[in-house]
Amino acid sequence: MAIELTTDVPGFIDPYNGVTDLLKKILRTPATAEMSFSDDPLRMLRAARFASQLGFAIDQAALSAMGEMKDRLEIISAERIRDEFIKIVLSDNPRLGINILVESGLCDKFLPEISKLRLEVDEHHHHKDVYEHTLTVLEQAIALEHRLGGANLVVRLAALFHDIGKPKTKALVDGGGVTFHHHEVVGARMAKERLKKLRFDHEVVDAVSELTFLHLRFHGYGDGAWSDSAVRRYVRDAGDLLTHLHVLTRADCTTRNKKKAETLARHYDHLEERIDILMEQEELLKIRPDLDGNEIMKLLNISAGPIVGKAYEHLLELRLEHGPLGKDRAENELMNWWSTRSQS
Numbered sequence: 001m002a003i004e005l006t007t008d009v010p011g012f013i014d015p016y017n018g019v020t021d022l023l024k025k026i027l028r029t030p031a032t033a034e035m036s037f038s039d040d041p042l043r044m045l046r047a048a049r050f051a052s053q054l055g056f057a058i059d060q061a062a063l064s065a066m067g068e069m070k071d072r073l074e075i076i077s078a079e080r081i082r083d084e085f086i087k088i089v090l091s092d093n094p095r096l097g098i099n100i101l102v103e104s105g106l107c108d109k110f111l112p113e114i115s116k117l118r119l120e121v122d123e124h125h126h127h128k129d130v131y132e133h134t135l136t137v138l139e140q141a142i143a144l145e146h147r148l149g150g151a152n153l154v155v156r157l158a159a160l161f162h163d164i165g166k167p168k169t170k171a172l173v174d175g176g177g178v179t180f181h182h183h184e185v186v187g188a189r190m191a192k193e194r195l196k197k198l199r200f201d202h203e204v205v206d207a208v209s210e211l212t213f214l215h216l217r218f219h220g221y222g223d224g225a226w227s228d229s230a231v232r233r234y235v236r237d238a239g240d241l242l243t244h245l246h247v248l249t250r251a252d253c254t255t256r257n258k259k260k261a262e263t264l265a266r267h268y269d270h271l272e273e274r275i276d277i278l279m280e281q282e283e284l285l286k287i288r289p290d291l292d293g294n295e296i297m298k299l300l301n302i303s304a305g306p307i308v309g310k311a312y313e314h315l316l317e318l319r320l321e322h323g324p325l326g327k328d329r330a331e332n333e334l335m336n337w338w339s340t341r342s343q344s
Contacts, residue, residue, distance in 0.1 A: 025056045033065035041072035044106055045084040052088050052097030066104040073109045081110050082198045089156050094142075095135045098160075102131070110198065113164040113190060130163050133254055137162065140251035147243055154204060155244045158211035159251055161191040165212075188213035207241055211248055214238060218249045221271055229321040231274050236287055236320060246272065281323075289315030290330035299331060300338055311337065 027050055029036040029043075037044050044066045047058050058066075073081070088097035098114070101107040107115045117131035141159040145152050165187025166180040173179055192209040200208075217234060220226070226234075238245045246268075253264045289312055296311045297304065314337050315330060325333065 025054070026059055027051060027054075027056045027062065028059040029062055033059075033062040034069065037065055037069050037072065041069065042076050042080055042084060044069065044073065044104070045081065045088075045101070048097040048100040048104075048106070049084055049087045049091065051100055052091035052093050055093060055096070058100065063100075063104060066100075066106060070105045070109055073106060078110075078197060078199045082200060085111070085198070086153060089160070090151050090153060094138060094156065098135065111194065113167075113194060114160065116167045117163065130166050134160060134163055136254045137248075137251045140254070141247055144247045144250060147247055152244070152247075154207045154211070154241075155247050157191075157195070157204070157208045158215070158244065158248050161187065161194075161208055162212050162215045162248065162252065163187065164190050164194075184213055184216045207244070211241055211244055214241075214245055215248055215252060217245075218268065218271065221267055226271075226274075228274075228278065228323065231271070231278060232287065232320045232323075234271075235275055235278070242275075287316070287319060289319050290325045290327055291315055291334065296334065299334060 027047055047062060047066065050056060051058055088094055088101070091097060098107070101111075102115050102118070105115075114131070114134070117134055118129050138156060138159040141155050142151075145155065148155060163180075163183065165183035165185070168186050168190075169180045169183040171179045171181065188209045191212045192205055195205040195208060214237060217237070235242060250265070250268055253261055255261050255264075291299070293304075293308050293312060296302075296308050296315075300307075300311065302308065311334060315325075315334060318325060318330075318333055
């Protein structure tokens with residue numbers, strides 16, 4: 001579309017009926033889709049991105065060409081694919097763009113783990129497949145992003161990746177059930193490998209992998225049976241990702257059973273309340289032993305080395321288990337540990 005300004009009366013030029021497509025919210029290539037996508041195969045991802053960002057539908061001819069020409073994506077660098085994918089994930093409606101990538105087969109070319117989720121039945125039967133559950137978790141995480149200051153790439157990727165270990169860990173049980181034991185461990189490794197291949201920076205790779213690993217941790221909480229030491233470990237393991245983990249864990253509740261959903265939310269409210277209390281009492285995000293490395297070396301009369309690290313870890317475990325010990329008790333505990341170690 002253009003405006004002719006060289007004539008006495010400006011004229012509107014629209015040889016491809018772009019205004020009509022805009023009004024109908026349709027994305028269409030000016031030349032044939034095959035020609036456009038052959039010139040630059042990344043345009044296929046861009047079409048999915050525009051659909052997500054603008055809420056437009058893609059013309060059927062373009063959609064068909066995307067499916068037929070998906071192999072052309074192999075000539076595009078991982079960095080360019082990553083950048084378009086990030087824009088889809090951070091759009092207002094990532095579900096739309098991701099569905100287009102999956103249904104066209106484009107996702108198989110750079111993120112096959114997501115497509116494979118369609119083959120797995122949700123073990124709780126909340127959804128027809130894990131793929132649908134994953135998209136729901138993503139949407140629910142987006143609804144909670146205000147806790148992270150707005151749109152957050154790490155938590156959105158974690159929501160998208162949190163169950164990718166399920167296809168590899170699926171096991172059938174008597175009575176027709178299905179389990180995915182340790183899918184969080186397998187999924188964390190898979191997330192790290194895939195994000196590295198897509199050239200995401202190390203901070204994003206590590207954060208998404210860690211959140212995938214931790215996303216089931218809360219399910220052992222029940223009605224508050226965790227000890228204070230278990231709560232401390234939860235905070236210690238999450239570290240700087242604690243709020244991300246709060247968002248992901250809450251988003252991962254997709255049951256349609258209203259009573260069950262309310263119970264899970266109430267339990268997590270209780271956990272967060274306990275964390276806040278311990279934070280105020282003990283500065284949980286700065287958990288350290290009551291003695292530092294120099295004090296350990298002086299008390300045990302040893303030089304720097306692996307033994308200092310082991311002593312430090314022992315005191316840290318005691319700190320997590322019992323809370324602040326105080327210097328006198330910490331010194332006694334350290335000497336008891338040292339005595340036992342020397343005797344063995």
